[in-house]
Amino acid sequence: MKKPIRIGWLILVTAGIYTPTLFSQSAAEPLQIYWIDVEGGSSTLIVAPGGDSILVDAGWNREDARDAQRIQSAMADAGVSEINYFIASHFHGDHVGGTPALAKRIEIHQFFDHGESVEADTERGRVAWDTYLSAAQGNRQTVQPGDSLPLTGADFRFVSANREVINPSDSELNPLCGPDTVDEDLGENSRSVGYQITIGDFEFLDLGDMTADVQHIAACPRNRLGKVDVLQVPHHGTQLAAELIWALAPTVAVSNNGATKGGNANDLAKILQSPGLDGFWQVHYASAAPADLNAEAVMTANLTAENDQGHWIKATIDSDGTSYEITNDRNNYSKRYQTK
8 A cells, every 4th residue: 555755845935946927727737747868868857737847857968959959849748938946866967967058948947956066076077067057057956855846736845865865754664674785875876866746646756866875775674755656767777776666666667778878687677576567668778688678669768779869758647646647759659557
């Protein structure tokens, strides 16, 4: 039985968060989630029933602004032209590199992140950090687990940030826990901002590139995140802690691995072994794993190794949260699922 997390709303208006003007969409509109193909990076677009738009990460920094254009294409399909809330999961080039190109093309009202970069003293880390700051231009808010965004028609809660994970009092002991044998990772991946979206009984969870050691904290000795309907597979399908993935027991898992980045065989196997899994979808076929560990072709948005496809995976969740549909942009194949 699903045990959803219920947290009192900590609306961050007092911290200066932009409060959007309500759009014309009716509250009966669905919740939409797009996993955009940024070739092994990350970009997830969410449009709430009331019209509020959230973009989590913006892919790579490229001279041709490829990822910004792909994000705009998904936005057009979703019926939005601006981003109310941009969330940087962490400061790596495959997640925030494309932010300036996107900010030049559309209006982004507010930026959220886990705080200062912990890799700014490295060459690669400094580039990613400066790239993000050039887009945010001081319009940033630091989030903590338990904070919320004031969406219309859906409940949005931050569940992790800067290696901290929310710890509700009603979390349950996790029988899957064993000794923690994973080395501690103190880099940017481990600082990833994670969030959960609830609409009715439906729950979606995205933990960014959360590392296995922090996943273990989230899972043991108590499962702090409950069970979910749809899981964005952490860290592009690598470094997964089975004690968390299996405790979450997602009905649907979506991996945003690229053709040659992410999607390790051992980790894809952990996803497929998750109890209750009814659908595994991939933004890209993972060449590092055998065919039987990849998603079925009809549930894979991009099948080739060439980085020129740009197809997305989309979830459409009914406004009452009772059921949802996952669609492959490449072939329009869809499958409907019932909320737990």
